[in-house]
Amino acid sequence: MKEQTSIPKHKLGRAASLAGAGMKVGVNYLRYKGTKVLTGKDEKDKFHERTAADTYKTFSKLKGGPLKLAQILSMDKNLIPEQYSDEFSKAQYSAPPLSYPLVVKTFQREVGESPTEVFDTFTNKAAAGASIGQVHKATKDGKIYAVKVQYPGVADSLHSDLAIVKPIAMRLFQLKAEAIDPYMQEVESKLLEETNYRLELERSVDLAEQSGGIEMVRFPKYFPEYSSAKILTMEWVDGEQLDVYAKSDAPQEEKNKIAQALWDFYAHQIHKLRVFHADPHPGNFIVKDGELWVLDFGCVKEVEDDFYEGYFRLMEPAVFQDREKLKPALYDVSLLLEEDDGPTVEKLLDIFQESISLLNKPYLAGVFNFGDESFFEELAAFGEKTRNDAELQAINSARGKADALYLNRTFFGVFNLMGMLKAEVDTSKEVAHRMQKT
Numbered sequence: 001m002k003e004q005t006s007i008p009k010h011k012l013g014r015a016a017s018l019a020g021a022g023m024k025v026g027v028n029y030l031r032y033k034g035t036k037v038l039t040g041k042d043e044k045d046k047f048h049e050r051t052a053a054d055t056y057k058t059f060s061k062l063k064g065g066p067l068k069l070a071q072i073l074s075m076d077k078n079l080i081p082e083q084y085s086d087e088f089s090k091a092q093y094s095a096p097p098l099s100y101p102l103v104v105k106t107f108q109r110e111v112g113e114s115p116t117e118v119f120d121t122f123t124n125k126a127a128a129g130a131s132i133g134q135v136h137k138a139t140k141d142g143k144i145y146a147v148k149v150q151y152p153g154v155a156d157s158l159h160s161d162l163a164i165v166k167p168i169a170m171r172l173f174q175l176k177a178e179a180i181d182p183y184m185q186e187v188e189s190k191l192l193e194e195t196n197y198r199l200e201l202e203r204s205v206d207l208a209e210q211s212g213g214i215e216m217v218r219f220p221k222y223f224p225e226y227s228s229a230k231i232l233t234m235e236w237v238d239g240e241q242l243d244v245y246a247k248s249d250a251p252q253e254e255k256n257k258i259a260q261a262l263w264d265f266y267a268h269q270i271h272k273l274r275v276f277h278a279d280p281h282p283g284n285f286i287v288k289d290g291e292l293w294v295l296d297f298g299c300v301k302e303v304e305d306d307f308y309e310g311y312f313r314l315m316e317p318a319v320f321q322d323r324e325k326l327k328p329a330l331y332d333v334s335l336l337l338e339e340d341d342g343p344t345v346e347k348l349l350d351i352f353q354e355s356i357s358l359l360n361k362p363y364l365a366g367v368f369n370f371g372d373e374s375f376f377e378e379l380a381a382f383g384e385k386t387r388n389d390a391e392l393q394a395i396n397s398a399r400g401k402a403d404a405l406y407l408n409r410t411f412f413g414v415f416n417l418m419g420m421l422k423a424e425v426d427t428s429k430e431v432a433h434r435m436q437k438t
Contacts, residue, residue: 098126098129098134098151100124100125102152103115103126103134103136103149105152106149106150106152106230106231107149107231109230110228110229110230110231111228111231115136115138115147118138118140118226119138119139119140119145119147119226120138120139120140120141121138121139122136122137122138122147123136123137123138127146128283132150132151132154132191132194132195132298133148133149133150133151133154133230133232134148134149134151135147135148135149136149137236138233140226143235144235144236145223145226145233145234145235145236146220146233146234146235146236146237146295147226147231147232147233148197148231148232148233148234149230149231150195150197150230150231154191154195155191155192155195162184162188166184185402190278190299190301193298193299193300194298194299195230196229197227197228197229197230197231197232198227198228198229200232200297200298201222201224201227201232203297203300204219204222204234204297205222207269207273207275207277207297207300208294208297210273211265211268211269211273211294214261214264214265214268215261215264216257216258216260216261216290216291216292217261217262217264217265217291217292217293217294218288218291218292218293218294219293219294220234220235220236220237220293220295221234221235222234222235223235234295237286237288237293237295238288239286239287239288239289239293240286240287240288241282241283241285241286242258242282242283242285242286242287242292242417242420242421243282243283243420245258245287245421246282246420246421246422252422254290255421255422255423256421256423256424256425257290258287258290258292258421258423259370259417259418259421259423259424259425260423260425260426261291261292262285262292262414262417262418263414263418263425263426263427264429265277265292265294266280266410266414267429270303270407270410274302274303274304274305274308275300275301275302275303276300276301276303276410277294277296277297277299277300277410278299278300278301278406278409278410279296279298279299279413280410280413280414280416280417281413281417282417282420283296284296285417301403301406301407301410303403303407304403307333307401307403307404310329310332310333311333311403311404311407313329313332314326314329314330314333314352314356315356315359315360315363317360317364320352320353320356320357320360321353321357323349323353326349326352326353326356327345327349330348330349330352333400333401333404334399334400334401335348335352335399335400336348336349336399337399344395347391347392347395348395351386351392354382355382358378358379358382359408359411361375362375362415362418362425362427363427365427366426366427366428367424367425367426367427367428368424368425368427369423369424370415370418370419370421370422370423370424370425371419371422371423371424373419375419376415376419379412379415
């Protein structure tokens with residue numbers, strides 16, 4: 001992969017790049033409409049493929065907020081067409097890396113020394129790159145380290161970047177401001193946290209300690225003495241990224257055990273700790289010697305008790321299967337609003353009842369087979385239906401609490417990882433524990 005020798009830092013340059021992406025969207029759309037008029041062919045798929053590639057190219061060059069938005073949107077297959085989720089998924093762990101001289105500058109600015117003055121060896125090329133930073137392999141005194149180095153200027157350009165990205169995303173995905181605003185707010189608030197590697201170090205150590213009793217789940221050691229606000233150093237872990245492992249010829253029985261460990265890890269954090277790893281993409285997990293390693297706690301979400309109780313009350317079959325009980329529960333979490341008229345309430349009751357039923361399928365099964373593609377086909381069909389429902393799109397009030405975005409994103413992200421592994425998972429313990437808590 002070709003390295004980047006610079007990242008546009010100044011607002012004007014970054015704005016110009018994003019404006020250029022917006023213009024490409026417009027040109028692609030005119031080409032799509034023109035072809036449809038001239039030939040009668042609806043080549044919407046080609047329009048989405050071309051536009052997704054053009055947009056990702058710009059976002060990956062700028063890093064930071066635009067690339068993080070791409071990463072988050074790629075995990076919500078109910079929100080955007082699959083061409084974008086497929087293309088934007090590259091942001092999870094394969095963004096173009098920065099050249100070594102820029103890495104050296106970061107080290108000199110942060111610790112006053114070059115990487116080779118801090119470590120005995122330090123790779124010139126990144127082992128992995130994502131939205132916030134990239135990872136290099138280093139050695140010192142016989143130990144091997146993974147050193148995450150933050151991209152320059154990520155935090156400084158965050159707010160202005162997202163202000164320009166918002167109308168582009170709205171045009172691309174035909175979203176109203178009310179639909180995308182929570183995503184923009186999530187990106188901005190969580191990205192600011194993710195740019196603080198000292199905070200990530202504290203969270204990583206704390207959550208690893210509190211999650212240490214889960215069978216087959218492991219965490220790397222962290223090294224504060226080699227870390228700073230922009231540099232994070234941890235133990236190097238050899239192994240296969242979860243998506244690579246999923247495609248391997250490992251026995252399905254072993255894959256089921258890895259999937260169960262991942263499932264139990266999230267159940268423990270969400271239901272017991274009420275603080276959880278909110279970035280379930282395959283680049284954050286490694287399989288080594290039949291164990292699951294969790295590598296990154298940059299994106300962490302805390303769930304308040306009041307929200308937890310209201311959210312998981314919706315998941316109780318006695319509630320979501322009974323519209324008369326579901327209605328007040330939806331009002332409690334602001335998914336229904338006092339100003340909604342009768343038809344709006346009935347429409348939203350239909351949508352929420354269906355969506356909660358889909359989300360609950362794995363839990364109500366006791367043991368669920370994520371290798372059954374029909375489940376994911378149902379999710380995709382539901383997402384397509386809601387995106388194209390003009391009546392639903394006309395209901396434009398912002399709804400729910402931002403906390404739900406993190407939980408929904410995490411649940412469906414975990415579902416996707418289970419599907420990747422084609423795993424059969426025991427969900428009964430989590431359901432029993434959840435019912436005790438609500």
